[in-house]
Amino acid sequence: MSRRKNEDERPAVMVTGVSGNLGRRLAKRLHRKEKVIGVDRRPFPGRPKDMEMYELDLRKKKAEDLFRRHRIKAVIHMGIMHDPRMNQEESHSFNVLGTSRILECCARYGVEKLVVLSSSNVYGPSPDNSNFLTEDAPLMAASRFSNMRDLIEVDMLAQSFFWKHPQVQTVVLRPVHIVGPNIKNAPSNYLRLQRPWTVAGFDPMVQLIHVEDAARAMVEALRPEPRGVYNVVGPGEAPLSAILRALGRKPVPVPHFAARPLLNTLFKYRLAHFPPPELDHIQFLCAVDGSRWEKDVGWKSEYSLRETIRAVDPDELLDGTGLRSR
Amino acid sequence: MTLGGIVKKGLRRWSENLSGESLGERTSALARTDNEFGVDSFGFSLDYALSAIAPILWMYKHYFRVKTYGIENVPAGRVLLVANHSGQLPFDGAMIGAALLTEAQPARAVRSLVDKWVPTLPFVSTFMARVGQVVGTPENCRRLLENDEAILVFPEGMRAINKLYYERYQLQDFGLGFMRLALETQTPIVPIGVVGAEEQAPALFNAKPLAKLLGIPSFPVTVTGLPLPLPVRYHLHFGEPMHFTGQPDEEDSELDVKVRAVKAAVQSLLERGLREREGVFR
Numbered sequence: 001m002s003r004r005k006n007e008d009e010r011p012a013v014m015v016t017g018v019s020g021n022l023g024r025r026l027a028k029r030l031h032r033k034e035k036v037i038g039v040d041r042r043p044f045p046g047r048p049k050d051m052e053m054y055e056l057d058l059r060k061k062k063a064e065d066l067f068r069r070h071r072i073k074a075v076i077h078m079g080i081m082h083d084p085r086m087n088q089e090e091s092h093s094f095n096v097l098g099t100s101r102i103l104e105c106c107a108r109y110g111v112e113k114l115v116v117l118s119s120s121n122v123y124g125p126s127p128d129n130s131n132f133l134t135e136d137a138p139l140m141a142a143s144r145f146s147n148m149r150d151l152i153e154v155d156m157l158a159q160s161f162f163w164k165h166p167q168v169q170t171v172v173l174r175p176v177h178i179v180g181p182n183i184k185n186a187p188s189n190y191l192r193l194q195r196p197w198t199v200a201g202f203d204p205m206v207q208l209i210h211v212e213d214a215a216r217a218m219v220e221a222l223r224p225e226p227r228g229v230y231n232v233v234g235p236g237e238a239p240l241s242a243i244l245r246a247l248g249r250k251p252v253p254v255p256h257f258a259a260r261p262l263l264n265t266l267f268k269y270r271l272a273h274f275p276p277p278e279l280d281h282i283q284f285l286c287a288v289d290g291s292r293w294e295k296d297v298g299w300k301s302e303y304s305l306r307e308t309i310r311a312v313d314p315d316e317l318l319d320g321t322g323l324r325s326r
Numbered sequence: 327m328t329l330g331g332i333v334k335k336g337l338r339r340w341s342e343n344l345s346g347e348s349l350g351e352r353t354s355a356l357a358r359t360d361n362e363f364g365v366d367s368f369g370f371s372l373d374y375a376l377s378a379i380a381p382i383l384w385m386y387k388h389y390f391r392v393k394t395y396g397i398e399n400v401p402a403g404r405v406l407l408v409a410n411h412s413g414q415l416p417f418d419g420a421m422i423g424a425a426l427l428t429e430a431q432p433a434r435a436v437r438s439l440v441d442k443w444v445p446t447l448p449f450v451s452t453f454m455a456r457v458g459q460v461v462g463t464p465e466n467c468r469r470l471l472e473n474d475e476a477i478l479v480f481p482e483g484m485r486a487i488n489k490l491y492y493e494r495y496q497l498q499d500f501g502l503g504f505m506r507l508a509l510e511t512q513t514p515i516v517p518i519g520v521v522g523a524e525e526q527a528p529a530l531f532n533a534k535p536l537a538k539l540l541g542i543p544s545f546p547v548t549v550t551g552l553p554l555p556l557p558v559r560y561h562l563h564f565g566e567p568m569h570f571t572g573q574p575d576e577e578d579s580e581l582d583v584k585v586r587a588v589k590a591a592v593q594s595l596l597e598r599g600l601r602e603r604e605g606v607f608r
Contacts, residue, residue: 127445130465131368201448203455205369242363256448284445306362 010035011071013222016058016102017079019044021183022117025215026076027051034222037070039063040079058098067109074222077102078117080154082185084147084275095150096157103161106168113169115221116158120176120207120231122151125286131205132289135174135229145277155229162228171221175232176288180211181314186278191247191312197263199283200253203241207287209234210303210311220297233290235305240282246309256283340380344387345428349376353427356435368470369455370435378457379424385417386424389557390522394425395599396564400434400516404474405567406508407436408588409518410497410596411480411487414527414546414553418520421560422478437470438478464507471511479504481585488544491528495596500589502581510574515588517565519595525606526555558606563595 013030017023018038024047030036031048038044038053047053056062058079066072079102080095099116106114123133124141139155141148155172162170177187187208190196209217209232217232244251254262259279266272280286293299303311342349357364357372365371386392400407409422419438426434439462445451460466470477480486481500489498508515529546537545546553568591570584 127451128442128461128463130463130469131460132465132469134465199448201450201452203452205365205367205455237367238363239365239369242365246363304362 009071011073012037012052013074013076014039014066014070014072015076015078016040016098017077017117018047018053020078021180022178022211022215022218023078025211026078026218029215029219034074037066037072039066057094058101059094063101064105067105067111072109072111074113074115075102075106075111076115076117076218076222077158078218080117080151082147082151084273088147092150096153099154099157103157107161107165111168113171113222113224114158114161115171115173115218116154117218118155118158118172118174118229119151120174120286120288121148121281122155122174123286123288124148125204125280125284127284129285129287131285132287133231134289135231135292144280145275147275147277159229169224169227171226172229173217173221173232173293174230174288175214175217176207176209176234176290178211178214179208179308179312181311183211183312186274187281188312189273190278190282191243191249191309193249195250195252196244197259197282198240198244198251198253199256199259199279202256202283203239204281204283204285205237205287206240206243206281207233207237208243208305208308209301210308213301213303213308216302217293217299220299223297226293226296230293230296231288231290232293232299233288233301234308235301235303237287238305238309243309246306247313334374334377337377337380341376341383344380344383349428353433353435355432365456368437368458368460368466370437370458371456372435374456375435375458378453379427382420382424383428386421386428390417390421390526390555390560392421392425392560392562394429394562394564396566397425397430397562399564399566400426400430400476401514401567402432404471404511404513405476406471406504406513406515407476407478407518408504408515408592409478409480409520410495410524410592411482412489412494412520412526413523413555414488414529414548415555416487417526417555418523418560419478419480421523422518422520422562425562426476434476436476436478439467441484464503467507468511471507471513481588484543488529488532488546489524490532490546491525491530494524495600497589497593497596500585502578502585505570505581505585505588506574508570509572509576512571514567514569516567517588517591517595519563519565519592519599520560521563521596521599521603522558522560522606523555526558527553528556529553556607559603559608561599561603563599565591565595 012035014037016039019040019042031051036051044053081091122139122141123137139152158172179188260276263276423436426436437458440459481504482498486498527548529548533545
């Protein structure tokens, strides 16, 4: 643990999961205007100097001690893991118990604002989906992909907290696929493949958001106006084929009836890193309507669609396109 | 150039030749500028569509030799086009779409609504999306109408498309959903009577056990054995726009009165069309 004596007694913003890619970007945006307390089990090398960092598990009593010792006015909770190879029991406990502990603390210690990171994936890709799902659409992701249960449960916990504790301004953000040069989530990993699989004859519209835009959205959510659940979209949507073309990839179309059993086998023997239900995302629609968020906070993504797509390739950052300078 | 590119270019040239005037110029206002990929947010691509419709335009000009009446009744802005449905295969929808693209002033790109199983079909799903078809959920319809688009609906649904020959030109029950949408979004309704399609694939009987076996709604056995259309002549009669007022959540019985008015309008267009035509193939 690395606690420094700090003279700064301003009310703080606590950020859980701060050592992740999104968390680090968020901290770098936020520390200039707010006092930031970061919490994560992982270290945060190169963190801003004026930020306090605690390496601990949210499920432990020490997490609650932080609320006792500091005046915390807002919490940004994104301490959620989704690694398909993780032990399910452990990740469930970490995600769901960790979240409920944080929510309890928010209610008990007079936190004014709570921002919970969820994902548009909670709706789940499906052939029945409307082209743009609004926030009141049912969360169906787990019906075809049981790993999504944790994420849905976290989203639901935050929603019921919103109703039970009206004194806390609660915001649940459901951004579309977050992509970025160092992001290791399934969509970024997939788009980084030189010869990605596609499902032959399927070409759904896909929505992406740049990690910097996602971090900015989390900061915007701290404003007093937004409350409730919001879909957060990036610069729009494009057919999967157009995205792969923009990246210069050579897709390998696999017939849908063969794709699932094949990926199943490959995944089992660790020859592929995508759990088979992820195929739904390159076969069916799971696009959302972000107009509520656009209206309530005047949201517009800073990165264009092409910039967002290209952000998955780290090389782009080195060839002088200036993406990193933002 | 890839094989796909060559096919696409050839089809595009075919489309241009068939339409007589420059189709690209006529339809340029329909191009979507939502993003740099030339595809609108619903997946419609004008470029793709103009190539893909070549065979449909050929059928429009040379096979079904479509005649339109009163197409100027289609107003600018949002509109629900309500037509009778028939013919085993939905060529009626394709012909109405082609008419609005090539003959309406200005050209309109019609959205029609597809069933929820379409997105599960490889290639078909992509084709349908690129030519502007969407899954018929109420949310999708509302969104399209609020964007001032033209939506084609067949309120008789699947019941009608597989009608048997002796049932031709007998309108089946209309669903109420389209009226709710029209009231909610204050959209005018243009009734359309499609004459000709009902004779294109005369079905003698419905092989129900076979349909059950294949998991499809019905298996009509036609004169030719297949649901392929005969070269009947299509007559598309567009009625005057109908405006309805009321609450979208009113009782079904209230809605039904309005729906019956639309059904009667389609019926009278059909009767006029049948009276005026000189034969099924002429």
